[in-house]
Amino acid sequence: MSISAKATERMKVALKRFQPIIQAAKARDINESDTVVIVTDVLENIFGYDKFVEITSEYAIRGTYCDLAIKIDGKLAFLMEVKAIGLELKDQHVKQAIDYAANQGIEWVALTNGAEWRIYRVSFGKPINFDLVETFNLLTISLKDKATLETLDLLSKEGLKKSKLEQHHSYKQILNRFTVGAILFSEPVVDSIRKELRKLSPEAKVTEEEIREILKNEVIKREVLEGEKALLAQKQVSKAERKTLKKAKDKGASPDKESLVELVVEPIAVAQ
Numbered sequence: 091m092s093i094s095a096k097a098t099e100r101m102k103v104a105l106k107r108f109q110p111i112i113q114a115a116k117a118r119d120i121n122e123s124d125t126v127v128i129v130t131d132v133l134e135n136i137f138g139y140d141k142f143v144e145i146t147s148e149y150a151i152r153g154t155y156c157d158l159a160i161k162i163d164g165k166l167a168f169l170m171e172v173k174a175i176g177l178e179l180k181d182q183h184v185k186q187a188i189d190y191a192a193n194q195g196i197e198w199v200a201l202t203n204g205a206e207w208r209i210y211r212v213s214f215g216k217p218i219n220f221d222l223v224e225t226f227n228l229l230t231i232s233l234k235d236k237a238t239l240e241t242l243d244l245l246s247k248e249g250l251k252k253s254k255l256e257q258h259h260s261y262k263q264i265l266n267r268f269t270v271g272a273i274l275f276s277e278p279v280v281d282s283i284r285k286e287l288r289k290l291s292p293e294a295k296v297t298e299e300e301i302r303e304i305l306k307n308e309v310i311k312r313e314v315l316e317g318e319k320a321l322l323a324q325k326q327v328s329k330a331e332r333k334t335l336k337k338a339k340d341k342g343a344s345p346d347k348e349s350l351v352e353l354v355v356e357p358i359a360v361a362q
Contacts, residue, residue: 156169
């Protein structure tokens with residue numbers, strides 16, 4: 091999605107200003123409290139939040155506190171866990187904020203040390219789970235790179251209002267090794283491979299089962315086809331195939347398998 095000229099200019103100017111500030115703070119190895127001060131200013135100047143209305147520090151949840159909370163139109167949008175700028179970030183650092191978010195029904199959590207930023211999506215299952223959706227480092231990103239601004243825009247006030255984080259998460263859910271592996275193993279793709287092989291040797295009686303065996307044992311890594319994430323991807327692809335077939339049937343059409351190869355990916359996004 092496009093970024094407004096106003097947001098683009100704000101991010102460029104503010105990032106150029108804050109990069110030396112963050113670098114100097116890292117050199118001094120400032121503590122967590124001082125890092126929170128810088129992060130608050132970054133949220134205001136780079137990402138466009140009103141420091142006095144939309145950024146809340148020490149937000150209380152069940153008798154304890156998260157470092158920062160962001161509100162949009164009076165509603166909690168995401169929580170933030172801030173660590174000292176010299177600390178190397180790890181997923182375990184965000185667990186407490188994830189627990190806070192789950193308690194409040196908040197889907198987004200950010201973890202930062204001022205320089206490195208990580209954005210997580212909370213899944214309210216049993217147990218509570220979370221996915222790392224995006225990560226960036228304010229000290230190493232380039233202002234000349236359009237993709238950089240698009241990444242920053244995910245966390246901006248404008249981007250959050252347009253649900254860009256949710257859209258980005260859906261995109262990454264589709265474009266992963268498990269979904270691609272499941273699609274390669276699906277009936278329409280395997281049938282297409284069989285037909286292409288027969289073009290190379292019309293006399294060859296290659297079966298779909300033989301193709302699946304080669305894919306499973308020699309082409310695709312086992313970890314892509316096994317485990318919880320692989321099973322979920324397989325279910326999503328199967329659901330997408332069924333929806334495509336039903337849609338075609340309702341229209342009185344009967345798509346061949348080559349058509350399904352082209353159509354099967356689109357419904358996966360809807361199934362996320």
